Amino acid sequence: xxxxxxxxxxxxxxxxxxxxxxxETFELNNISTDSSFLEMIDVLNEKLIxxxxxxxxxxxxxxxxxxxxxxxxxxxxxxxxxxxxTTCQLHxxxxxxxxxxxxxxxxxxxxxxxxDLMVDRRAFDKIIQAGGFISVNTGGVPDANAIPIPKKNAxxxxxxASCIGCGACVAACKNGSAMLFVSAKVSxxxxxxxxxxxxxxxxxxxxxxxxxLGFGNCTNTGACAAECPKGVKLSNIARLNREYLCAKLKx
Amino acid sequence: xxxxxxxxxxxxxxxxSGIALILFLLFHGTMNVxxxxxxxxxxxxxxxxxxxxxxxxxxxxLAVLVIVHILxxxxxxxxxxxxxGFERYAVTKKQAAVEWSSKNMLVLGIIVLLGIGLHLxxxxxxxxxxxxxxxxxxxxxxxxxxDGIGYISELFANPVYSLIYLVWLxxxxxxxxxxxxxxxxxxxxxxxxxxKRLRVxxxxxxxxxxLMFAAVVIFYYGSSLACGIAA
Numbered sequence: 293x294x295x296x297x298x299x300x301x302x303x304x305x306x307x308x309x310x311x312x313x314x315x316e317t318f319e320l321n322n323i324s325t326d327s328s329f330l331e332m333i334d335v336l337n338e339k340l341i342x343x344x345x346x347x348x349x350x351x352x353x354x355x356x357x358x359x360x361x362x363x364x365x366x367x368x369x370x371x372x373x374x375x376x377x378t379t380c381q382l383h384x385x386x387x388x389x390x391x392x393x394x395x396x397x398x399x400x401x402x403x404x405x406x407x408d409l410m411v412d413r414r415a416f417d418k419i420i421q422a423g424g425f426i427s428v429n430t431g432g433v434p435d436a437n438a439i440p441i442p443k444k445n446a447x448x449x450x451x452x453a454s455c456i457g458c459g460a461c462v463a464a465c466k467n468g469s470a471m472l473f474v475s476a477k478v479s480x481x482x483x484x485x486x487x488x489x490x491x492x493x494x495x496x497x498x499x500x501x502x503x504x505l506g507f508g509n510c511t512n513t514g515a516c517a518a519e520c521p522k523g524v525k526l527s528n529i530a531r532l533n534r535e536y537l538c539a540k541l542k543x
Numbered sequence: 544x545x546x547x548x549x550x551x552x553x554x555x556x557x558x559x560s561g562i563a564l565i566l567f568l569l570f571h572g573t574m575n576v577x578x579x580x581x582x583x584x585x586x587x588x589x590x591x592x593x594x595x596x597x598x599x600x601x602x603x604x605l606a607v608l609v610i611v612h613i614l615x616x617x618x619x620x621x622x623x624x625x626x627x628g629f630e631r632y633a634v635t636k637k638q639a640a641v642e643w644s645s646k647n648m649l650v651l652g653i654i655v656l657l658g659i660g661l662h663l664x665x666x667x668x669x670x671x672x673x674x675x676x677x678x679x680x681x682x683x684x685x686x687x688x689x690d691g692i693g694y695i696s697e698l699f700a701n702p703v704y705s706l707i708y709l710v711w712l713x714x715x716x717x718x719x720x721x722x723x724x725x726x727x728x729x730x731x732x733x734x735x736x737x738x739k740r741l742r743v744x745x746x747x748x749x750x751x752x753x754l755m756f757a758a759v760v761i762f763y764y765g766s767s768l769a770c771g772i773a774a
Contacts, residue, residue: 396632396634399631400628401626469550471550499550503549506625506626508622509619509623511623513645514640514641514645515641518640527733527735530731530732530733533729534730537731
């Protein structure tokens with residue numbers, strides 16, 4: 293049996309990066325509780341287009357929780373009220389009939405709004421470019437299994453690598469800090485022998501880039517890990533601190 | 544210099560100064576307990592820690608730590624406020640895993656600072672400061688400068704002062720429950736297993752420190768009541 297709800301959505305509208313933004317409220321009737329949150333916005337946009345009004349701009353791509361593009365701050369939570377899912381995996385059954393749903397973009401100085409609910413997250417790409425990689429000389433590549441890796445480290449590295457770079461950590465942080473993202477990207481490589489060669493240089497370069505791009509200073513509140521759609525743990529931040537301080541002390 | 548130019552360096556300064564201040568609180572608290580066990584012993588400590596060179600070096604070191612910790616707190620808060628962006632969220636919800644104290648460290652710190660101001664006026668200004676002025680040749684009465692117990696029993700006989708001190712200690716408790724584990728986390732001494740342990744240790748440490756201080760306030764307020772009844 294399909295159930296439908298009637299809702300109001302209060303959406304942030306902003307014509308461009310420099311324009312002044314404001315909230316606009318729309319009424320939506322007969323929204324299926326089986327539909328996803330993004331499908332609800334699709335329905336709203338169809339309605340707006342049919343009324344010859346400007347549709348709402350929002351980021352989305354794979355719609356299966358792996359690309360990290362969708363980025364909505366829904367009712368006070370990045371990626372909505374549910375735990376460990378992205379906005380595209382959020383269903384309308386999480387909302388009540390008659391509810392007003394407030395949708396905002398990520399708000400951070402380092403993530404300027406492009407339009408409506410879309411923000412510019414290229415700052416994350418710049419941090420990765422600063423050192424979030426392993427340099428490999430082409431030629432005889434050794435067999436991956438030739439290097440033994442303890443199971444514990446392999447698991448920790450895999451958990452850190454589950455970060456999809458959506459920016460929910462920055463959006464949730466009262467300090468606008470990107471430490472959870474950077475720590476996940478540093479950890480996934482620092483835990484493996486292949487990544488340890490460049491570990492010190494990487495930690496310094498990525499933290500320096502993060503600071504340069506205007507992200508805040510981490511105060512260990514833990515809001516990032518609580519809101520992370522991939523459950524990336526706060527302990528990664530301790531590892532990044534360790535990597536960074538050791539690298540600096542060696543200099 | 545990376546210590547002031549990088550976010551992790553700035554946090555390290557907060558963390559190291561914070562841990563040093565926690566060690567001082569443990570030292571101060573232990574001495575306070577002596578005031579309950581042996582009032583004479585407490586006044587002897589007051590003499591040891593009067594205007595002697597080691598006590599003065601310690602006081603100056605402590606003042607530097609407090610100033611660094613506070614200046615960096617304001618500096619970091621300002622940077623973080625800017626990093627948050629010009630527009631604020633219309634709706635914010637708290638997350639269950641996030642401690643209330645962790646989001647209010649500055650406010651708690653300001654309450655602690657106001658308390659320190661009052662405390663210095665109530666005790667330090669009448670004790671070490673008087674001795675210092677005496678050493679510099681000022682005509683002051685030093686007969687009561689090492690009578691810590693006298694000042695304690697006088698101050699905490701007043702219920703208003705006792706209450707203010709207890710509120711101050713409450714703010715300190717909240718500040719320390721986040722501060723201790725957060726400081727170790729910033730140095731990098733944490734992982735998934737120790738995360739829970741460190742939080743528990745923070746609560747134990749904060750409670751221990753605050754109880755040591757609160758015990759003196761309550762004991763001397765209580766004995767003032769008892770004396771009042773006896774008289």
